[in-house]
Amino acid sequence: MIKKLLQYGFIVSIGFPVAFLLMLSLGRRWAYPNVLPEQMNFANWEFLQRSDSKLFQAFFVSLGISLCVAIFTTSIGFLISKLIAYSKNRNFYLVLAYIPYLLSPVIMAVIFQYYFIITGLTGTFLGVIIAQFLVAFPFGIIIYINFWNPQLKSIEELSYTLGGSRWQTFKKVLLPLSKNAIMLCFFQVFLISWFEYGLTNLIGSGKVRTLTVSVFNFVTEANIFYAALSCCLLILPPMLLLYINKRLIFFVEKTKIEP
Amino acid sequence: MTHILNIKDLYKNFGKETILKNINLSLEKNTVLSLLGSSGSGKTTLLKIIAGLESEDKGELLLNGKNLANKKPQQRNIVYLYQEALLFPHLNAFENIAFGLRLKKVDSKVIMEKVNHMLEHLDMARHAEKMPNQLSGGQRQRISFGRAMVIEPELLLLDEPFGALDAITRGKMQELFKDLAHKMHISALFVTHDLKEAIVMGDQIGKIQKGQLLQYATKKEFYKDEFSGVQKEIDFWKQINNN
Numbered sequence: 001m002i003k004k005l006l007q008y009g010f011i012v013s014i015g016f017p018v019a020f021l022l023m024l025s026l027g028r029r030w031a032y033p034n035v036l037p038e039q040m041n042f043a044n045w046e047f048l049q050r051s052d053s054k055l056f057q058a059f060f061v062s063l064g065i066s067l068c069v070a071i072f073t074t075s076i077g078f079l080i081s082k083l084i085a086y087s088k089n090r091n092f093y094l095v096l097a098y099i100p101y102l103l104s105p106v107i108m109a110v111i112f113q114y115y116f117i118i119t120g121l122t123g124t125f126l127g128v129i130i131a132q133f134l135v136a137f138p139f140g141i142i143i144y145i146n147f148w149n150p151q152l153k154s155i156e157e158l159s160y161t162l163g164g165s166r167w168q169t170f171k172k173v174l175l176p177l178s179k180n181a182i183m184l185c186f187f188q189v190f191l192i193s194w195f196e197y198g199l200t201n202l203i204g205s206g207k208v209r210t211l212t213v214s215v216f217n218f219v220t221e222a223n224i225f226y227a228a229l230s231c232c233l234l235i236l237p238p239m240l241l242l243y244i245n246k247r248l249i250f251f252v253e254k255t256k257i258e259p
Numbered sequence: 260m261t262h263i264l265n266i267k268d269l270y271k272n273f274g275k276e277t278i279l280k281n282i283n284l285s286l287e288k289n290t291v292l293s294l295l296g297s298s299g300s301g302k303t304t305l306l307k308i309i310a311g312l313e314s315e316d317k318g319e320l321l322l323n324g325k326n327l328a329n330k331k332p333q334q335r336n337i338v339y340l341y342q343e344a345l346l347f348p349h350l351n352a353f354e355n356i357a358f359g360l361r362l363k364k365v366d367s368k369v370i371m372e373k374v375n376h377m378l379e380h381l382d383m384a385r386h387a388e389k390m391p392n393q394l395s396g397g398q399r400q401r402i403s404f405g406r407a408m409v410i411e412p413e414l415l416l417l418d419e420p421f422g423a424l425d426a427i428t429r430g431k432m433q434e435l436f437k438d439l440a441h442k443m444h445i446s447a448l449f450v451t452h453d454l455k456e457a458i459v460m461g462d463q464i465g466k467i468q469k470g471q472l473l474q475y476a477t478k479k480e481f482y483k484d485e486f487s488g489v490q491k492e493i494d495f496w497k498q499i500n501n502n
Contacts, residue, residue, distance in 0.1 A: 151343070151345070154343070154345055155345050157310075157312050157339070158340075158341065158345050159358075160311075160312070160331070160332040160333050161310050161333070161335075161337060161338045162406070162407070162410060163333050163359055163363055163410060164362050165333055168362050172358075172361075172362070173347060176349040177347075
């Protein structure tokens with residue numbers, strides 16, 4: 001009984017904010033003391049189609065930035081984390097990896113800003129990607145570091161003595177074994193980048209309008225209906241990722257390798 | 260008899276610590292040399308150097324008369340087997356054995372034939388489709404042997420391969436390995452810290468202690484050596500018998 005209650009409680013705690021946002025995005029004119037908005041229609045959603053709304057543009061800018069940051073961090077982090085894990089100075093590098101989280105990304109952005117200004121990267125799409133990568137990359141290292149363990153090293157060495165080249169060992173041994181770690185890193189970094197606001201706002205200096213920046217703009221304008229609408233767009237990719245994650249992370253391993 | 264492996268004046272240091280000192284070793288073709296040594300004696304380092312997974316500081320390694328210097332592990336045709344079976348967890352028993360053949364891009368029909376033949380040899384044919392986590396420790400070790408032997412390496416290096424098995428399984432595996440080694444004309448270095456296992460498994464015996472190796476010309480010579488521990492063992496069992 002308690003277990004069931006806890007399960008329902010969990011579902012409600014996840015589902016209620018989503019349902020509430022959806023309702024708000026459909027609402028218009030919500031004055032006190034009405035329990036619900038006076039009008040409920042798709043008028044706000046039509047705002048998405050307007051050329052001056054730039055919400056769709058912000059959505060794709062966010063998607064582009066997050067995908068780039070997630071792909072770079074996942075691939076480069078995979079290679080660098082291996083060097084760090086088997087290094088004599090592993091602990092030293094790990095302490096360095098925690099620094100962005102001790103300082104907070106916004107403070108990191110303040111530190112970066114000077115260098116971004118002199119290199120002309122402030123207010124550019126590339127600048128935001130690089131800034132986010134610098135914060136997300138250490139996180140990728142932290143995710144991967146425990147994947148590289150002595151047993152995996154022995155398996156890798158065994159593959160070499162069985163005749164496997166570095167590429168074959170990567171493709172047929174390391175990649176299949178690291179699938180879960182790679183997906184975890186990709187999803188986590190994507191989410192960090194997707195919801196990033198402070199750093200993006202500072203380095204983007206208002207010229208790079210991501211979805212989170214748009215949400216905050218609507219909130220500061222006290223336009224709760226448009227804010228809810230952009231929030232609906234904001235939670236779409238994470239929900240999709242959550243679904244894919246659940247499907248892929250717990251999949252049954254293939255039993256055959258390709259020749 | 261021809262020597263498949265010759266090691267001359269081999270040295271290895273880790274920092275200031277000397278791990279291997281003036282190692283000289285020769286292994287005849289189609290024979291098994293047992294290397295007896297306690298933990299930290301340098302036996303694993305020696306095997307890793309032969310496999311190309313560690314580099315020597317000084318010395319010469321010859322396999323079939325050819326110098327192994329600067330040869331990568333994948334070019335040596337020497338397989339190193341660990342104490343754990345280390346099966347690839349994403350592949351079933353059949354594919355684990357086929358792994359080395361697939362790397363060499365051997366024809367699928369030949370792979371099928373060789374792997375099935377090996378599974379028969381190992382008495383594991385009915386477990387071919389099982390994943391490693393569905394196999395017992397002994398079964399995993401059998402597959403591990405099959406995976407190494409199917410590619411017909413010139414030399415097999417076994418680093419306490421039965422160390423993690425119980426006494427009964429260990430006995431069965433020793434018999435199986437001896438049988439396979441004889442049938443498949445295998446040359447191997449078999450590292451163990453167990454005196455009885457060293458005697459059972461090896462055609463020849465060597466002892467490695469504090470980084471120095473002593474290779475006995477015959478087993479008899481080993482039994483006669485008062486520091487080999489054989490006499491102590493015999494006395495112990497005699498004492499038990501008398502009591």
